[in-house]
Amino acid sequence: TLQASMRSPNMETFKQQKVEDFYDIGEELGSGQFAIVKKCREKSTGLEYAAKFIKKRQSPASRRGVCREEIEREVSILRQVLHPNVITLHDVFENRTDVVLILELVSGGELFDFLAQKESLSEEEATSFIKQILEGVNYLHAKKIAHFDLKPENIMLLDKNIPIPHIKLIDFGLAHEIEDGVEFKNIFGTPEFVAPEIVNYEPLGLEADMWSIGVITYILLSGASPFLGDTKQETLANITAVSYDFDEEFFSQTSELAKDFIRKLLVKETRKRLTIQEALRHPWIMSKGEIRAPEQHKAEPNQLKTKRLREYTLKCHSSMPPNNTYINFERFARVVEDVARVEQGCRALTGAHDTIQDDVETLISIYNEKEAWYREESERARHDLSQLRYEFRKVKSSKKLLREDIRATGSRLGGAARKLDHLQTQFETLRQELSADLQWLQELVGSFQLESGSMDSPGSVFCRDASESFGELLNRSCGEEVLAGLKL
Incomplete structure (x- = not known):
């Protein structure tokens, strides 16, 4: 009965109370198109969490906000998952404008930001992080849940102050339960990481996540994005054509096993793409560091690779490319209001032009x-x-x-x-x-x-x-x- 209730959320499953009555809301941690994440502290226990304020769509005709069905789907999925590599849901509140998800606080930052700050990065370290991602995805896929938005921004660290930090997969806003015999199509996600079947509007399944893991692994080992073009259209064209290569400039120190792992993930035909179980059994993931010759363990190539990864993360955070544009709805709404007030002031100024001219003279x-x-x-x-x-x-x-x-x-x-x-x-x-x-x-x-x-x-x-x-x-x-x- 409990499981059925978790799978079928309704308005009664969301607390119709003020979240501020139970939590002290703190600083903003991040924002998406229609969501703001803030740090919070539970008053009764003193424990810290992350409060995700999701702006509700006020009417079916409106384009602002997230429709209730999508919010309920995200909550339903989060209530089903409990795994060390997946973020957990603590509580849900609802008010007139927002649904507030109280989530596990993941304060270690993004994985790529952490790796970019390291002086060097070995393949053994890379496999340890990729394996954690695979284990989290394996748990989701075992429950027939596809994330559909795997990208560096959604791979966080629970605590970065340990040698091998613990990875957490976050943001299940696009996640779906894949049902046997039910065809599901959609065009969503971040173009740089989406699979060809999303671009071509073909039936979607768990395989789309495996493609995204291949792109993430490619970037992690090289600091370069395999399909990213100068425009969104060019990026999507590269994905549908599976147009990428292992440039010697970026992969001169990378093992053949690592390249083989990426090749078997970046496959256009979903049936031939590695499944999550096959990826976990791949020799590169199973190896313990013996895949590289001793002479390949040089500091300089590793440092150069880390430098390229740092340049990639800086570019992603600072340039805001068209492929990854995020808009904070609240800020946008405030800007619109400010513009309206400015226009009203300009009209009043125009009406008083003669008086102002006399005053000026x-x-x-x-x-x-x-x-x-x-x-x-x-x-x-x-x-x-x-x-x-x-x-x-x-x-x-x-x-x-x-x-x-x-x-x-x-x-x-x-x-x-x-x-x-x-x-x-x-x-x-x-x-x-x-x-x-x-x-x-x-x-x-x-x-x-x-x-x-x-x-x-x-x-x-x-x-x-x-x-x-x-x-x-x-x-x-x-x-x-x-x-x-x-x-x-």
């Missing part, structure tokens, strides 16, 4: 007046500046003369100071000599006084007068009168 008149005033002010300021420069030069010259006068005065003061020092030295010497002479005379007078013996005698009086005169003279020896006598 008024502004020009004001500008001319302001320009004349600024020109006059500028001329006055220029004259004032010239006068200031003249005054500055005068002050600068006066400053120079004053500095020279100060220097000369300082020189003269220095000479006078030296002369004064010399004269003071002479004065001190004379004072000392005069003091000595006066002391001698005083002593001489004193001796006379002792010899006279009488205080009232004429000699005594003479001695007293002489002593007073000598004392006064001695006190004045450092005075102004002596200095004036020296004519200082």
Whole structure:
């Protein structure tokens, strides 16, 4: 009963609740024509998932969005699959405009981007990745599910921080269950990777995926696309003609077993193309690295091959070729709305043209007046500046003369100071000599006084007068009168 319910989804199988009530929606991870994938975190567990918002087609006549039948088919297929190399579905929500698929978060990036960053790539490493792809496809084909959109962008890595990362096949928007006895035809997919039966609108089956694996293997080993032309029409013509070769420039270091594996996949007749079981049993996939001679394990060819693969991935991501054009519906709708608003603004601008013209003329008149005033002010300021420069030069010259006068005065003061020092030295010497002479005379007078013996005698009086005169003279020896006598 559970299996039957999973195979027949209806509106009741989608939760009619807001996904935001259960998950915190984060950054955008990628977008397709009518889908946006965002990172999200489940509120109840804290686990991270990827939320794929699929824009629903609002009416049968509309070309925008995905019809409900196709969304239900994708959900039905995802609910049937549970394999290590296939992305798993966790939950489904629906609102007025979108169906939201809560998917396993595959955060390791695209396989080709991972390989392009490696310094070298051996065939043994290549086979390990191709084998993972085959195992995922084998699981799908065992359930009669054809992916129909196998390409590098849909081959992701669960975690790229390990030597041999785990591959996950994603995006089941074009996947179909192949029913025995029911003919299925369609034209879809990416032209570079589609099988001839898709181009020719022939009945489709699981074999279409095997052709895409052959193209992916060819690009992985060479960095070149086997059928890609300059235009979509040229690419499709190359596919229907199976027009490709193993260019020596790209496959000089590739083993014959690897080329044989590709040849048996790129076969136009579906009955002669390798099945998934035959591909898994191919010697190149079964081998353990002994397929290459020791002298072929050189670093330089491997590095050159990786370089070409890097150039291929950069070209695919940056040039957006006509074969692989993706449009984000939400962004496109916003652009259309913006264009409509711009057109409305242009019409309003045209209606107000006369008023704007008058305003422009008024502004020009004001500008001319302001320009004349600024020109006059500028001329006055220029004259004032010239006068200031003249005054500055005068002050600068006066400053120079004053500095020279100060220097000369300082020189003269220095000479006078030296002369004064010399004269003071002479004065001190004379004072000392005069003091000595006066002391001698005083002593001489004193001796006379002792010899006279009488205080009232004429000699005594003479001695007293002489002593007073000598004392006064001695006190004045450092005075102004002596200095004036020296004519200082």
